[in-house]
Amino acid sequence: MPEGDTVWRSCRRLHEVLAGRTLTRSEFRVPALATTDLTGTRVLEVRSRGKHQLFRFDNQMTLHTHLRMEGTWRIFTAGRRWSGGPGHEIRSILATAEHDAVGYRLPVIELIPTANESDAVGHLGPDLLGPDWDPEEAGRRMSAEPDRTIGEALLDQRNLAGIGTLYRAEVLFLQGLHPRTPVAKVKNLTRLVERAQQLLFVNRWRPEQATTGDLRPGRRTYVFDRELEPCRRCGTPIQAETFGPLGQERRSFWCPRCQPLVETDVSA
Numbered sequence: 149m150p151e152g153d154t155v156w157r158s159c160r161r162l163h164e165v166l167a168g169r170t171l172t173r174s175e176f177r178v179p180a181l182a183t184t185d186l187t188g189t190r191v192l193e194v195r196s197r198g199k200h201q202l203f204r205f206d207n208q209m210t211l212h213t214h215l216r217m218e219g220t221w222r223i224f225t226a227g228r229r230w231s232g233g234p235g236h237e238i239r240s241i242l243a244t245a246e247h248d249a250v251g252y253r254l255p256v257i258e259l260i261p262t263a264n265e266s267d268a269v270g271h272l273g274p275d276l277l278g279p280d281w282d283p284e285e286a287g288r289r290m291s292a293e294p295d296r297t298i299g300e301a302l303l304d305q306r307n308l309a310g311i312g313t314l315y316r317a318e319v320l321f322l323q324g325l326h327p328r329t330p331v332a333k334v335k336n337l338t339r340l341v342e343r344a345q346q347l348l349f350v351n352r353w354r355p356e357q358a359t360t361g362d363l364r365p366g367r368r369t370y371v372f373d374r375e376l377e378p379c380r381r382c383g384t385p386i387q388a389e390t391f392g393p394l395g396q397e398r399r400s401f402w403c404p405r406c407q408p409l410v411e412t413d414v415s416a
């Protein structure tokens with residue numbers, strides 16, 4: 149699943165090729181937008197908000213898309229063959245004289261008045277890579293549910309927008325926190341989310357997501373996707389489990405030695 153940094157980079161690329169240009173062709177292959185044609189409309193900007201994409205047009209409308217697990221926006225030089233998947237998986241085409249932006253397998257695609265964007269993304273917490281980033285507000289939102297696990301709180305986009313399973317696993321390792329630690333037991337939520345923001349920030353321009361500082365394949369993460377492999381710090385086999393709210397269960401990775409579970413206060 150794309151995380152906030154991947155969506156941010158994708159929107160920057162889309163913005164570079166589309167912003168300020170007039171659409172020479174548009175297609176939406178979803179029933180609600182089947183007859184919509186934006187040909188002749190100018191693209192003002194393309195922005196990310198957490199893991200959402202917002203394409204703003206000069207007709208005061210915004211195309212809102214979300215990639216979820218499978219979706220992707222691909223950019224091709226005009227006239228080149230498209231290679232993002234079979235044609236029946238295409239949900240949207242936005243073309244200018246120079247480029248074709250093609251949205252594949254987009255589970256969320258809707259056209260809304262720009263003035264009503266908050267209906268689509270207003271529920272999101274501070275965006276780790278957005279101008280509104282506010283670690284204290286993210287911490288406040290997480291503390292509102294003190295009994296919840298920190299692993300679930302970090303993935304809840306209403307608390308802070310942009311973290312997926314990779315950055316969750318990695319930031320919890322770096323802070324020595326077991327994913328099932330209750331939020332109330334995390335001493336410094338602000339520090340935790342600041343650390344997460346730093347991880348996304350350093351990765352925002354590169355396709356390889358590395359939290360170890362080592363970009364070589366197989367060395368990029370401490371615990372993510374390393375089940376039963378030795379911890380890079382202590383050698384203990386990395387553990388994994390799937391947990392989370394019903395229907396939103398996600399894979400979690402941790403080192404049992406570096407990230408012990410602290411559920412209750414130890415009385416002196």
Ligand SMILES: [Zn+2]
Pocket residue numbers: 379380381382383384403404405406407
């Ligand atoms: Zn360890």
